[in-house]
Amino acid sequence: xxxxxxxxxxxxxxVVHAKAIxxxxxxxxxxxxxxxxxxxxxDSSVDPGNNNNLMTDLKVNFLPYGKDFYDGRPTGRFTNGxxxxxxxxxALGHTKAIPAYLDPNLTNAKLVKGISFASGGSGYxxxxxxxxxxxxxxxxxxxxxxxxARLGRVVGKKRGRKIVTNSVFLLSMGTxxxxxxxxxxxxxxxxxxxxxxxxxxxSAMTKYIKVMHAEGATRLAVVGMEPFGCxxxxxxxxxxxxxxDEYNNAALSFNSKIKSLMATLGPSLAMKIFYVDIYxxxxxxxxxxxxxxxxxxxxxxxxxxxxxxxGCKGLPTCANRSKYVYWDAVHFTEEMYKIISEEALKSLxxxxx
Numbered sequence: 001x002x003x004x005x006x007x008x009x010x011x012x013x014x015v016v017h018a019k020a021i022x023x024x025x026x027x028x029x030x031x032x033x034x035x036x037x038x039x040x041x042x043d044s045s046v047d048p049g050n051n052n053n054l055m056t057d058l059k060v061n062f063l064p065y066g067k068d069f070y071d072g073r074p075t076g077r078f079t080n081g082x083x084x085x086x087x088x089x090x091a092l093g094h095t096k097a098i099p100a101y102l103d104p105n106l107t108n109a110k111l112v113k114g115i116s117f118a119s120g121g122s123g124y125x126x127x128x129x130x131x132x133x134x135x136x137x138x139x140x141x142x143x144x145x146x147x148x149a150r151l152g153r154v155v156g157k158k159r160g161r162k163i164v165t166n167s168v169f170l171l172s173m174g175t176x177x178x179x180x181x182x183x184x185x186x187x188x189x190x191x192x193x194x195x196x197x198x199x200x201x202x203s204a205m206t207k208y209i210k211v212m213h214a215e216g217a218t219r220l221a222v223v224g225m226e227p228f229g230c231x232x233x234x235x236x237x238x239x240x241x242x243x244x245d246e247y248n249n250a251a252l253s254f255n256s257k258i259k260s261l262m263a264t265l266g267p268s269l270a271m272k273i274f275y276v277d278i279y280x281x282x283x284x285x286x287x288x289x290x291x292x293x294x295x296x297x298x299x300x301x302x303x304x305x306x307x308x309x310x311g312c313k314g315l316p317t318c319a320n321r322s323k324y325v326y327w328d329a330v331h332f333t334e335e336m337y338k339i340i341s342e343e344a345l346k347s348l349x350x351x352x353x
Contacts, residue, residue, distance in 0.1 A: 034166045037114035042172035044120030049076025049100040056133045058121040081334030087341035108154045123177035124201045164216040172223035223276045225251035233329035274351040276344045295323040302328045
């Protein structure tokens with residue numbers, strides 16, 4: 001009852017584009033479908049700070065990361081402010097920022113509002129996480145089982161099961177499997193052609209989605225691959241201002257395989273699985289920045305524009321972050337995540353309506 005009331009209170013101004021998303025309608029649809037919260041699994045695109053206490057270089061719990069977050073404090077999010085998942089949860093009326101499961105300050109009160117188990121540097125291939133000593137998807141799901149037990153102790157097992165059943169699971173990863181694994185390390189590239197490696201990832205993805213279903217998931221949002229050949233880092237390494245076609249084609253073909261999987265796996269598991277297509281959206285933003293209010297698409301806001309992660313630590317940033325698509329040489333700004341969150345919310349509304 002308390003949760004339902006949260007949807008009918010006076011709506012506040014949210015950080016989403018009013019023309020793109022009708023927040024009131026979104027919340028009515030969510031309330032009608034008893035959407036309880038969001039559980040997030042993935043990589044740095046959705047990691048709010050799980051990597052902070054790991055023995056890894058892939059952490060950003062320092063400025064200028066978090067410069068535009070509440071109180072201007074770094075949380076471990078790989079951006080200047082909030083992530084798309086934070087904005088989605090905010091639009092639904094759950095919480096303004098989804099906490100990291102490994103946050104030592106995670107309170108029982110936050111358990112029912114959504115949690116992220118994501119880890120920067122992770123991927124569908126467990127080897128990808130091992131290469132950077134971060135949290136693999138299999139381990140993220142182990143943490144989810146721990147979370148369910150804790151949730152049951154706090155709210156009771158029956159209510160805990162209901163919260164999980166009525167939630168939306170969100171899965172966002174894949175880029176690291178290619179950029180940190182296949183195209184860099186020799187192991188997978190010797191074992192597989194790029195096409196066969198994609199099939200290997202799809203097989204792993206299938207396995208993990210089935211595990212999510214067994215753990216109570218009934219709704220799943222799968223975020224497709226971005227055109228990672230357009231990131232400032234890749235363009236700089238290739239010595240061109242243009243996007244890298246080889247990398248982008250790999251992302252496109254993998255996205256096609258993901259969509260085919262969703263079409264068969266959803267019905268077979270009796271799950272509502274919906275695909276969030278960000279490839280075309282991001283590519284259009286890079287090609288037509290003024291259409292979305294951006295000015296700079298070829299470099300990041302941090303440092304020289306080609307820095308990221310530890311390389312950005314303590315460096316100055318661009319004056320107007322809202323005009324940049326990329327925060328660092330790899331990750332997006334909060335402004336770009338707003339646009340991505342709207343795409344996800346449109347897909348959610350269409351699926352639940």
